[in-house]
Amino acid sequence: MIVLFHSPKGGVGTSAVAANLALVLAERGVFVTAVDLTGQGALALCLGDSSGVIDRSRQAEGDAAMIVAGVRVMAPGADRTAAEIVAAIQSHEDEDGDGVVIVDIGSGDRHALDLLLPLAALRLCVLTPDPAALAALPLVYRDVQATRDDRTFFLLNRVDDRLRLGRDIATMLRGLLGDRLLGTIRRDEAVGEALAMLETLASFAPASAALADFRAIAGRLVPERADAAQPERGIA
């Protein structure tokens, strides 16, 4: 299953959401591959990687692959053609029938989104409850065929009901998006603090509110398996 993470607005925490969902899916025993197409390397950092490529013995089609906290991370180079990127992603998907390939796409990279949308089972758009993200919402449906709407779902990140405007926008979005809103993630300083500590959220703050939200969303994506392994702490 290929899941695209993309936002019409940059800076809403798409990479952090993609990474943390990859981690909680891995702790459920799902074979997860995370593909960073942003060119920023934020995905590996959000997974707790402090030293770059960890395991170069696992190579995939010439792309450097590393295992970080139980998640296989792939970052195709900028010199890869679109066809090579698609082939590499599909090769990961085919290895295991019930695996999940998480693809982090930069907010401005419409080309990669259009390329991968036909292959994806889900497109998860990350929003935050602020006016700029709200104003960018129509871009989600720009040039997208109506037949692909059913793959598009939303995640509302950094929700803080103590702030009046944010609370109003979150309430408005819940009404507007309806069942298209897959989940909300509470604003939680522990997310950034874990990043700064080069640790995963689960190892840095096991009681984190955001971590509970990530786990709830993962439960909606993939039902829990009985043989789920415990997540590896830090970097594998």
Added chain:
Amino acid sequence: MTDDVSRLLEQLGQPDLEYRVFADKVETPGYWPIFRLIHAHPALARLPGAQRRSYPAERAAPSGEGWSGADRRVGGPGKLFRRYGEAQAPAAPEPEAPSDDIRGLLRRLSE
């Protein structure tokens, strides 16, 4: 009880603390002009909640929420300075109730 709450209570040494989960309140969001634009945007017409909501005409600020500290203390915007003139000025006549009667309107204009 969710896992994070039970862990927190355990860390606090209060496993017997009574804990209750309150259901989410059904809230009506405050009015912000950007909401109207988003709801009316044609690109979002396929979303479940699009066009379902109708906003009233521009609403006044509700119950002094948007008033500054000085305005709130005196009971409304502008009253802070207006009250200085009230002591000397004669009492203003009660405003007449609006009427649709055109003859009444002409009579008032001629007086």
